[in-house]
Amino acid sequence: MATIKDIAKAAGVSVTTVSRALNGYSDVSERTRKKIKQIADDLSYSPNALARSLVMNKTKTIGLLVSGISREGAKDNIVFEVLTGVNEYCGQVEYDIVLFNTSSSQQKKKTYTQLCRERRVDGVVIQGIKNDDPYLIEVIESDIPCVLVDIPIQGDTVGYVATDNVAGAKEAVQHLVDLGHKQIGMINGHDRAFVSQERIQGYIEGLERNHLIYNKSLVYNGGFSEKQAEAAAVSLLENYPDTTAIFCASDLMAFGVMRGAKRLGKEVPKDLSIVGYDNINLSSYVTPSLTTISQDMYQIGYSAASLLIELLEGGDPKRSKIVSHELVIRESTGERNQPF
Amino acid sequence: MATIKDIAKAAGVSVTTVSRALNGYSDVSERTRKKIKQIADDLSYSPNALARSLVMNKTKTIGLLVSGISREGAKDNIVFEVLTGVNEYCGQVEYDIVLFNTSSSQQKKKTYTQLCRERRVDGVVIQGIKNDDPYLIEVIESDIPCVLVDIPIQGDTVGYVATDNVAGAKEAVQHLVDLGHKQIGMINGHDRAFVSQERIQGYIEGLERNHLIYNKSLVYNGGFSEKQAEAAAVSLLENYPDTTAIFCASDLMAFGVMRGAKRLGKEVPKDLSIVGYDNINLSSYVTPSLTTISQDMYQIGYSAASLLIELLEGGDPKRSKIVSHELVIRESTGERNQPF
């Protein structure tokens, strides 16, 4: 594989000149530049990014740390959409992405900082990390620039991009209230997710705004799992049969709730209205199709990447970005069945 | 950031010794090793993978070249599942993955070989590339080890992993024949996909095995797009109303066919049986749920990575792997409605 040394030899100039010619510096005569470029082409030269990064102390590479790159994570397309957005932006600014393997138990031995330092990534986008993940502390304390998805933490080298989950949840509840529902349950994710904290807050605010009392017992945790949510919904509906609507902190859990309702012989939306969160692909395909709060995860990924690159290249001093959300009304919600 | 030099200084030894101690060479006394490790820890040293790769001429990194990392590609989870499988295997053997950006028009200027060389990846997994993609020729000619997904090409440095698409298509057809169908149409992908070539071959063989005549006009191309497939299905069913079953080269297209059937007032499976291919996530959720040929894309990704690493580390001389498939019978297929 040809190096600048080879080119230098062939062109009868020094490596310095070759380097400058190839990198478009102005202080090299047009004639030598042409010659050098020609030779580089002839030798089908490719610069060695490794060597360059080593001396420049910059890799033009960002790490993508995702906890959902696992077999189960494939069900919703959230992780993938974020990745797609990140990928798209990075392509535009010619950054590369390296996938960090946190899933594998092998790698777990290495700390976040070690991971980043070894690979010498310039920065990191982090997604799907839990509140109590040890990585999180490291992230904040480390001096490696990073952008968090869905975790509102800022710092000198850390920014975030998220949606307004409080507002989203509020809108979901408002939609149900507008349909006449008075007893609205909730299946939340788990306490170790920021979004869960926000969504329940939005749920509460949504109720209170409408002078409905917030009853803690109507809220169950489904751990963002379809199965768990199904079980939770069954409990909820058995213990509080007057519940006519359930707000779920994820679409996947909403499917679980649908299944649970079916098991109890309840029809959606006639006997039970369901609102999800995320608007994953499946949601428009299931029957009945799911009313949900839509988040543009592609946009979130795209924004995360752009925020990170800004952070890296020291442009705009922004540290966070809120991506818009939207209530998508489909078939899983309907007017409350008025008992006569 | 601490380097081995710093450690050497602190420990009062040479860099050589540090290097050897940290890399577990035997020719260093237990006492110095302990001391060195201790100091490395104290300085929270991380090896610089860049420097190491540069001298070792090996990065322990593989490239992932996927053409479907785009917004539309998010609908089926195929790309993501492959990625997940690759990621899993790489995690186990401590390889990193860099995502190659082929989608972006910017990057398109660079050839495949340039991409790989610059980043100095040890090898590449390639997925979703079309027959006529200029990259494909490069791949075969280049000396960079690579593994192709779903494209049966082998060479000294190129292997592949795929499923037996001919057999899969045959089984799909057989299933329909067994249900009594005699006029079976097909919506294929497009000519630039190897899998399409194989699946139609399987379709033909499936028919012939059952002494049904193959009628070319019953086969339409849907370009792997839901919309196009819908249009194709409408044409097919209008022109050949006796068609009672359609075999589709992808699940996504099968959904298009379902929609087309609906538009024509045909009920699935009563009036029309549909078989898809891939078994994507959606398929079990739609109504009616889709009968399909299941491919384990995770396994394919996993195998691709393992094949590549084998190629790289020069173990087993295998160059290809066939992953098994399976007919999954759901609700979209049923017995042919016998006209009385």
Place this chain on the structure above:
DNA sequence: TTGTAAGCGTTATCAC
């Protein structure tokens, strides 16, 4: 068991 020194392919500094 340990150290010296060369080298991986670049870019950067400074002199000419």
Place this chain on the structure above:
DNA sequence: GTGATAACGCTTACAA
């Protein structure tokens, strides 16, 4: 405009 030369952080003969 161009060229020596050092430096980036590491591995690895070879020597001691």
